[in-house]
Amino acid sequence: MYKIIRxxxxxxxxxxxxxxxxxxxxKAEPGQFxxxxxxxxxxxxxxxxxxxDREKGTVTIIFQEVGATxxxxxxxxxxxxxxxxxxPLGKPTQLEGIKKAAVIGGGLGTAIAYPQAKKLSGIGSExxxxxxxxxxxxxxxxxxxxxxxxxxxxxxDDGSNGTKGFVTDVLKKLLDEGNAYDAVxxxxxxxxxxxVCNLTKQYGxxxxxxxxxxxxxxxxxxxxxxxxxxxxxxxxxxxxPDFDGHKVDFDELIRxxxxxxxxxxxxxxxLCRLGGIANA
Amino acid sequence: xxxxSLKKVPMPEQNPEIRRQNFEEVAxxxxxxxxxxxxxxxxxxxxxxxxxxxxxxxxxxxxxxxxAQGKFEEAYNKIKETNSLPAVCGRVCPQESQCEQKCVRGIxxxxxxxxxxxxxVADWAMKNLKKEPExxxxxxxxxxxxxSGPAGLSCAxxxxxxxxxxxxxxxxxxxxxxxxxxxxxxxxxKKLVQKEIDGLLAxxxxxxxxxxxxxxxxxDELFDEGFSAVxxxxxxxxxxxxxxxxxxxNGVYSANEYLTRINLMKAYxxxxxxxxxxxxxxxVVGGGNVAMxxxxxxxxxxxxxxxxxxxxxxxxxxxxxxxIHHAKEEGIIFKLLTNPTRILGDDNGWxxxxxxxxxxxxxxxxxxxxxxxxxPGTEHILDVDTVIIAIGTSPxxxxxxxxxxxxxxxxxxxxxxxxxxxxxEGVFAGGDAVTGAATVILAMGAGKTAAKAIHExxxxxxx
Numbered sequence: 001m002y003k004i005i006r007x008x009x010x011x012x013x014x015x016x017x018x019x020x021x022x023x024x025x026x027k028a029e030p031g032q033f034x035x036x037x038x039x040x041x042x043x044x045x046x047x048x049x050x051x052x053d054r055e056k057g058t059v060t061i062i063f064q065e066v067g068a069t070x071x072x073x074x075x076x077x078x079x080x081x082x083x084x085x086x087x088p089l090g091k092p093t094q095l096e097g098i099k100k101a102a103v104i105g106g107g108l109g110t111a112i113a114y115p116q117a118k119k120l121s122g123i124g125s126e127x128x129x130x131x132x133x134x135x136x137x138x139x140x141x142x143x144x145x146x147x148x149x150x151x152x153x154x155x156x157d158d159g160s161n162g163t164k165g166f167v168t169d170v171l172k173k174l175l176d177e178g179n180a181y182d183a184v185x186x187x188x189x190x191x192x193x194x195x196v197c198n199l200t201k202q203y204g205x206x207x208x209x210x211x212x213x214x215x216x217x218x219x220x221x222x223x224x225x226x227x228x229x230x231x232x233x234x235x236x237x238x239x240x241p242d243f244d245g246h247k248v249d250f251d252e253l254i255r256x257x258x259x260x261x262x263x264x265x266x267x268x269x270x271l272c273r274l275g276g277i278a279n280a
Numbered sequence: 281x282x283x284x285s286l287k288k289v290p291m292p293e294q295n296p297e298i299r300r301q302n303f304e305e306v307a308x309x310x311x312x313x314x315x316x317x318x319x320x321x322x323x324x325x326x327x328x329x330x331x332x333x334x335x336x337x338x339x340x341x342x343x344x345x346x347x348a349q350g351k352f353e354e355a356y357n358k359i360k361e362t363n364s365l366p367a368v369c370g371r372v373c374p375q376e377s378q379c380e381q382k383c384v385r386g387i388x389x390x391x392x393x394x395x396x397x398x399x400x401v402a403d404w405a406m407k408n409l410k411k412e413p414e415x416x417x418x419x420x421x422x423x424x425x426x427x428s429g430p431a432g433l434s435c436a437x438x439x440x441x442x443x444x445x446x447x448x449x450x451x452x453x454x455x456x457x458x459x460x461x462x463x464x465x466x467x468x469x470k471k472l473v474q475k476e477i478d479g480l481l482a483x484x485x486x487x488x489x490x491x492x493x494x495x496x497x498x499x500d501e502l503f504d505e506g507f508s509a510v511x512x513x514x515x516x517x518x519x520x521x522x523x524x525x526x527x528x529x530n531g532v533y534s535a536n537e538y539l540t541r542i543n544l545m546k547a548y549x550x551x552x553x554x555x556x557x558x559x560x561x562x563x564v565v566g567g568g569n570v571a572m573x574x575x576x577x578x579x580x581x582x583x584x585x586x587x588x589x590x591x592x593x594x595x596x597x598x599x600x601x602x603x604i605h606h607a608k609e610e611g612i613i614f615k616l617l618t619n620p621t622r623i624l625g626d627d628n629g630w631x632x633x634x635x636x637x638x639x640x641x642x643x644x645x646x647x648x649x650x651x652x653x654x655x656p657g658t659e660h661i662l663d664v665d666t667v668i669i670a671i672g673t674s675p676x677x678x679x680x681x682x683x684x685x686x687x688x689x690x691x692x693x694x695x696x697x698x699x700x701x702x703x704x705e706g707v708f709a710g711g712d713a714v715t716g717a718a719t720v721i722l723a724m725g726a727g728k729t730a731a732k733a734i735h736e737x738x739x740x741x742x743x
Contacts, residue, residue, distance in 0.1 A: 023491075023496050023497065024496065027495070027496065037453055041552075041553060042553055043545060043553040043554040044453070044545070044554075068553055069553065083453070084453040084489070084490050085490065086451070086453070086490035086491075086492060086496070087492070087495065087496065088495060088496070089492065089495055216537060216540050216541065216545065216554075217451070217452065217540065219451055219492055219495075219517070219676065219678060220517065220518050220676050220677070220678065221517040221518065221519070221536055221540070221676065222519070222534060222536050222537035222540055223519045223521065223534040223536060223537055224533075224534075224537045226521075226527075226528060227528075228528055233521060233523075233527065233528065238677070238678070252528055252629070255530060255628070255629040256528065256530060256629075258530070259530045259531075259557075260555040263555030263556075
């Protein structure tokens with residue numbers, strides 16, 4: 001069992017859990033993920049590691065309540081335990097040698113982009129962070145990001161926080177102002193990552209994206225997470241989850257993510273009927 | 281006087297029409313009377329050819345003689361002397377190409393039903409024997425076993441008997457490896473596997489789940505943690521795809537994914553949280569046991585038509601005869617000498633058909649089987665919404681890529697000698713991780729052999 005030692009509600013849909021997992025905390029690096037199972041009947045879901053504390057032996061996950069499992073996860077509190085928690089899986093993001101980077105987070109992706117920004121800051125890189133949200137109520141991690149970023153721009157689609165627009169608008173502005181980035185790291189919904197890649201391709205800037213396809217085991221065994229990169233089949237769990245964004249087939253990724261849409265709704269309804277979701 | 285019937289006592293089975301609608305076990309097992317009757321067909325011949333066909337050297341004539349005398353407990357103990365998982369082997373071993381192939385009774389008529397008898401004895405013991413085996417006295421030496429499939433379980437079982445402090449490291453949340461994620465409930469009930477594992481736990485074996493060696497810990501770190509030797513029995517878990525157009529369409533599965541969703545994650549159960557496609561028509565590509573398992577699972581999930589698409593003829597199929605026979609009984613349609621060329625998708629990216637070409641057999645290839653070649657102009661389309669690729673698996677790279685000095689071959693298989701010794705001192709390996717995808721019993725045999733070698737290695741280091 002893996003004990004939850006801290007819970008934080010970041011916004012109405014997004015929660016943070018800090019979990020006791022000393023073996024994983026010892027090895028974790030930005031870009032890697034864990035697989036978890038809440039209880040005996042639960043499914044296995046992948047979540048990217050949002051933070052880790054090697055000394056305390058904890059790993060932090062941040063998730064949005066979008067399906068049956070994340071809803072149950074969101075209903076747990078400090079002191080509760082997860083049945084299964086395994087990792088760190090996938091390859092760490094290659095950040096060495098990056099002197100100046102733009103780190104872009106879209107919605108929940110901001111949580112996954114945070115450890116990258118933190119690590120880059122730690123190795124002395126200049127870090128510009130662009131974090132985009134639909135509206136001001138959904139903004140997360142602003143204070144934490146501001147501590148590790150040399151420049152932080154938070155945007156909202158509706159302008160409710162002041163800076164209206166998409167992350168790509170801000171990135172374009174920064175690029176046109178003459179910022180020369182060694183790399184852009186874009187993490188968020190596939191549509192956002194695709195838009196960022198379309199932009200950076202024009203500027204010829206290396207762009208790293210973190211993919212989140214459906215997977216079962218996270219160790220290369222099911223092949224459910226296969227993505228097409230540079231025309232070849234790759235497994236996001238072992239070959240990624242980071243890839244060169246300019247070579248990823250995002251349309252295929254988006255399509256594959258929809259594979260169980262109908263089934264997921266059914267499972268969620270079932271759990272609601274059972275009263276399995278305390279906060280639903 | 282032996283029973284001179286030319287035929288095996290028939291195995292009671294669920295009716296095909298009924299069983300294709302459930303996931304319960306197909307073969308129901310012998311009664312005591314049937315077992316005694318079948319056991320009496322054994323001639324107890326002097327040269328015991330059957331035993332040479334068994335990778336774990338089960339004392340076959342001895343246990344069958346005891347069974348014929350109704351001494352089931354003694355028969356069980358006799359099997360357990362060399363086989364730690366008899367309830368599993370009695371169900372999934374390809375007996376027709378092992379022990380039963382060598383049986384003298386098979387020269388004229390059917391061989392003695394050794395597999396069915398082994399299963400009967402194991403099931404009888406599970407039902408009737410309560411006492412768990414005593415803990416062996418510990419010698420204080422720690423051995424790490426990576427993987428809790430058949431190789432790891434049999435290696436751990438033998439090592440704990442010799443007094444070692446054995447810890448199994450399993451990547452999944454449940455122990456059992458391919459026995460729980462791969463082989464379906466209707467062929468190998470999971471509660472049986474769990475009982476076998478519980479037996480090992482009772483003997484003192486420790487199992488640590490959620491430990492991905494190569495990620496959570498490396499082989500080198502296991503030595504740092506005080507293990508004197510490491511056995512790698514991590515299997516062949518990496519699924520192969522065909523590299524034909526359309527393989528990433530929605531509705532294309534590796535057999536590994538399809539079966540893991542169903543078996544390990546229980547997606548076949550109503551209201552399971554893990555989803556699985558409820559398909560109309562399914563094509564399973566491949567001719568091995570895994571292909572049969574996937575096809576038979578698909579029909580149980582309610583598919584109307586399920587095809588096995590195999591590029592050679594039935595004679596070359598690697599699946600067990602019994603699985604092929606059961607699949608046919610359940611209405612699986614065999615498309616032999618047929619090879620997929622591309623998967624067709626609809627406008628939304630879902631599978632809408634599988635284009636295939638007819639094949640013919642040419643000269644035997646390196647595997648000794650006649651190699652199939654396409655017949656031009658015979659392309660045709662199977663109307664399916666799901667394609668399951670079951671053309672084989674290879675060892676996962678996580679261990680080899682994180683273990684310096686561990687020699688592997690071009691297929692990614694760990695190189696080990698006949699005793700399971702690898703190029704790294706103190707590191708042993710066996711099962712599919714060494715051979716590539718093979719059978720449960722060969723993996724068990726390799727686990728046993730390695731256990732012996734590990735014992736000798738640790739003794740030699742301490743002397």
